[in-house]
Amino acid sequence: MRKKIIAGNWKMNKVVSEAEQFLSEVKGNVPASEQVESVVCAPFVSLPALVEQAKGTDVKIAAQNMHFEDNGAFTGEVSPVMLKDLGVEYVVLGHSERRELFNETDESVNKKVHAAFNHELTPIVCVGETLDQREANETKSHVEKQVKAALEGLSEKQVKQVVLAYEPIWAIGTGKTATSEQANEVCTHIREVVKSAVSESAADAVRIQYGGSVKPANVDELLAQSDIDGALVGGASLEADSFLKLVEAGKHE
Numbered sequence: 001m002r003k004k005i006i007a008g009n010w011k012m013n014k015v016v017s018e019a020e021q022f023l024s025e026v027k028g029n030v031p032a033s034e035q036v037e038s039v040v041c042a043p044f045v046s047l048p049a050l051v052e053q054a055k056g057t058d059v060k061i062a063a064q065n066m067h068f069e070d071n072g073a074f075t076g077e078v079s080p081v082m083l084k085d086l087g088v089e090y091v092v093l094g095h096s097e098r099r100e101l102f103n104e105t106d107e108s109v110n111k112k113v114h115a116a117f118n119h120e121l122t123p124i125v126c127v128g129e130t131l132d133q134r135e136a137n138e139t140k141s142h143v144e145k146q147v148k149a150a151l152e153g154l155s156e157k158q159v160k161q162v163v164l165a166y167e168p169i170w171a172i173g174t175g176k177t178a179t180s181e182q183a184n185e186v187c188t189h190i191r192e193v194v195k196s197a198v199s200e201s202a203a204d205a206v207r208i209q210y211g212g213s214v215k216p217a218n219v220d221e222l223l224a225q226s227d228i229d230g231a232l233v234g235g236a237s238l239e240a241d242s243f244l245k246l247v248e249a250g251k252h253e
């Protein structure tokens with residue numbers, strides 16, 4: 001049985017004091033991490049305070065991006081070494097906003113996934129199709145290409161530790177959720193891709209989140225699907241109450 005993982009992706013929201021306020025409200029109220037993993041993906045500037053505050057609690061802290069090099073002349077970038085040194089445990093890689101707005105490619109995502117493992121960070125790798133691709137019936141082939149590229153060169157053991165997040169771009173921030181059947185169909189396909197590209201045991205172990213307008217009202221139905229092992233949540237993760245409802249839902253399934 002795969003443990004559910006609920007991650008709140010704040011994107012570019014909250015100043016440090018707001019981030020601290022949020023964590024003070026949730027940290028004593030999340031379920032034990034043996035039941036469900038609760039992750040907060042915050043902007044870089046809030047990470048030191050959040051990691052400090054989350055110590056000894058069941059909340060894990062994630063970055064939303066990083067460079068693949070350890071250090072060097074990359075003005076404005078943050079490296080995996082820096083994240084590891086802070087005590088960050090997860091990193092979101094290849095989010096569609098980064099692919100679309102910041103020229104993230106399958107190749108750079110793959111380099112970052114390797115860099116994450118080199119520094120014992122757990123990657124949450126995002127994949128997903130545009131509305132045009134869905135309408136052209138290219139969803140599965142597109143997502144397959146993204147998953148294979150992201151996992152290229154990893155060991156079976158590493159693949160088992162990756163978290164994949166299926167986020168259809170047309171459902172992000174639009175209020176349009178994929179139906180739970182549509183979401184599960186693609187997550188099932190992703191698991192089949194992992195099985196044929198890596199192994200059956202890797203496919204059984206890898207966790208696949210759904211993301212795109214997830215909220216307390218629809219999370220139960222999504223998490224009840226056979227191949228959905230969690231949620232990557234934007235808007236509905238910004239309020240402590242709502243985030244707590246989402247992680248509670250992960251516990252029940």
Ligand SMILES: O=C(CO)COP(=O)(O)O
Nearest residue numbers: 009172173212213234235
């Ligand atoms: O992009 C997302 C999470 O990474 C989804 O965002 P929303 O939950 O706001 O649609």
